[in-house]
Amino acid sequence: MVNVLLIDDDEHLGPPLAQYFERFGLRLAQALTPSDGLARLRAGGFDAAILDVMLPEMDGFALCRTIRKDSDLPILMLTARGEVMDRVVGLELGADDYLPKPFEPRELVARVQTILRRRVAAPTPDAPLRFDGLTLDPVTRSVQRGGEPVELTSTEFDLLHLLARAPGKVFSRDDILAALRGHEAELYTRAVDIVVSRLRKKLEPLDAIKTLRNAGYTLALPRELP
Structure with a gap:
């Protein structure tokens, strides 16, 4: 189980959270x-920390700076004011995200999950890329969906590999063309949409590839935590 430490002087906040x-x-x-x-x-054992800005002894900014001296632990900061400067200062000091108070518990959970995924160690170029329900092996050029092999063309694999190396990043059609031109077919802008459509069908029922209107495509699957 993932362990998270909340540092907040409101003793009534922790138990329900x-x-x-x-x-x-x-x-x-x-x-x-x-x-x-x-x-x-x-003492160790924590995978992320949530810091309130308004604290006794030292404020959350000073606490974040202290933690960052010897740790890259994922940090989310809570601020009662939600002012832009608070957010900027927190991020500049090394916080991974912030959330204004009051907040919905579901949003706090979602943001913690996001910063945990961001901090998963970057894989080596030849290491398998593992996501929720999907695994890509660049060495064998194989893909598994839910533990079952998926047969992809060379272009389909390379497109998926491109997206999987930077999950969450939006790749425009021009980005994809630049990376994949010269493969099994002469690629052009419309062909990118066709390859994406074929790939989506082969990966079903996973909702793996998202379209951002007028922007491009991104891999939307969460990485598996180690």
Whole structure:
């Protein structure tokens, strides 16, 4: 189970959040002071931290700076004011995301899940790329969907591999053309849409490739956490 530490001096916030987080496979613990939070983080065992900006002993910005001196732990900051400068300062100090108070617990969970996915170690060029329900092996040029092999053409595989190397990044049709031109067919703008359509059908029922209108395509599957 993924372990998350909430550092917030509101003692009534942690228990209900912990119950909610459990529904998503996340174990939430709370520290009421920065000193206690730092001690627990240094002891290890946590996969992410949530910091309130308004804290006793030191504010959340100073706490974030302290954590970043010796850790790249994913950090989300909570700010009561939600001011732009608070967000900018937090991100400049190394926070991965921020969320203004008051917030919906579901949004907090979603943002924590997102920063955890962002911080998954980048794979080596030849390492398999593993996502929720999908695995690509660049060495054997093979794909598995739900553990079952999927037969792809050379162009389909290379398109999927391109998207999978940077999940969440939007690739325009021109980006795809530049990467794949010269493969099994002469690619042109409309052909990109056709290859994407074929690939989507082969990956069903996974909703793997999203279209962003007037922008391009992106792989929308979450990476598997180690």
